[in-house]
Amino acid sequence: MSALIIRPPSLTGGRRRDDDVTRLLPRPLLVTVIVALLLVVLGPVAYMVLASLNSDIGVAAGEIWPREWHPSNYLHVWSTVALGRGLANSLIICGAVAVVCALVSVSAAYVLVRYAFRGRLTVLRGLLGLQSIPGTLMLLPVFVLFASASTLLGIPTIGTRWAVFLTYLTFALPFSTWVMVTYVRGLPRELEEAARIDGASSWRVLTRIIVPLSWPGIVVSAIFAFLLGWNDVLFASVMTNPETRTAAVALQVFGATQETGALPLYGQMMAASLICAVPVVVLYLVFQRYLVGGLTAGGVK
Numbered sequence: 001m002s003a004l005i006i007r008p009p010s011l012t013g014g015r016r017r018d019d020d021v022t023r024l025l026p027r028p029l030l031v032t033v034i035v036a037l038l039l040v041v042l043g044p045v046a047y048m049v050l051a052s053l054n055s056d057i058g059v060a061a062g063e064i065w066p067r068e069w070h071p072s073n074y075l076h077v078w079s080t081v082a083l084g085r086g087l088a089n090s091l092i093i094c095g096a097v098a099v100v101c102a103l104v105s106v107s108a109a110y111v112l113v114r115y116a117f118r119g120r121l122t123v124l125r126g127l128l129g130l131q132s133i134p135g136t137l138m139l140l141p142v143f144v145l146f147a148s149a150s151t152l153l154g155i156p157t158i159g160t161r162w163a164v165f166l167t168y169l170t171f172a173l174p175f176s177t178w179v180m181v182t183y184v185r186g187l188p189r190e191l192e193e194a195a196r197i198d199g200a201s202s203w204r205v206l207t208r209i210i211v212p213l214s215w216p217g218i219v220v221s222a223i224f225a226f227l228l229g230w231n232d233v234l235f236a237s238v239m240t241n242p243e244t245r246t247a248a249v250a251l252q253v254f255g256a257t258q259e260t261g262a263l264p265l266y267g268q269m270m271a272a273s274l275i276c277a278v279p280v281v282v283l284y285l286v287f288q289r290y291l292v293g294g295l296t297a298g299g300v301k
Helices: 015-022 025-051 058-059 073-080 081-115 122-130 135-153 161-185 190-196 203-215 214-231 233-240 248-257 266-286 290-297
Strands: none
Touching: 015 058, 015 203, 015 233, 025 266, 025 290, 058 135, 073 081, 081 122, 081 161, 081 190, 081 203, 081 214, 081 248, 135 161, 190 203, 190 233, 203 214, 214 266, 214 290, 233 248, 248 266, 266 290
């Protein structure tokens, strides 16, 4: 008796049919769109890389492919710009903001989601309403507040790292808390109820159940808090001095000083910009899988 081999069509043809149904564009057009988007995104980055390796005269002449290669731009930029100090200040300030926002936001979100108390809805609406206030409108009030605190307390505030830290924390914490509120709402209550039956306290439930399950949301809120400070120039240019300047302010000062020169140092400017972008790229690559889970949390109920 011969064996009868049956090949399920769902593993081959069925999958192709499902792909055809869910695909929005035909394959040739889809490939064209993807290539066009990659050119739009990677084109400026590729030009910056080539310009950072080119001579200043070549960049000013509009050369795309360098005739003479100058990798020394990446070495000279450390002495031309206070880039090392700026990167160190940015990493210290923005890293501290990210860690504090992650810890405070997950705790605040747990309280706001799991406990009912007077003013709870007001706090939630306030967190959402704070996102609509432009940061430029808060520049003068924040500066006056820190200047008044310096006069009242008799301690320096303007030009210190902790003043910049508190400034970034003020703007990053509401957004991080709202992200965590959205994430904690999607966590099952059954796990917490089972832990409380076993005698776990609220702190133990938070540290042993909520935090481990909320890692994607915590990473998303921390990265957005980090980027808020890393990309800021407005507040950092007012709240810092030459010793506490962040990398963004160092780049701005370097670019402003080159406007009065006979021939700007284009190669070093591009090299400094790429160096400042490396920490952010590394951050995204390391936490990519957490970002995908955190950004899509709450999309499917």
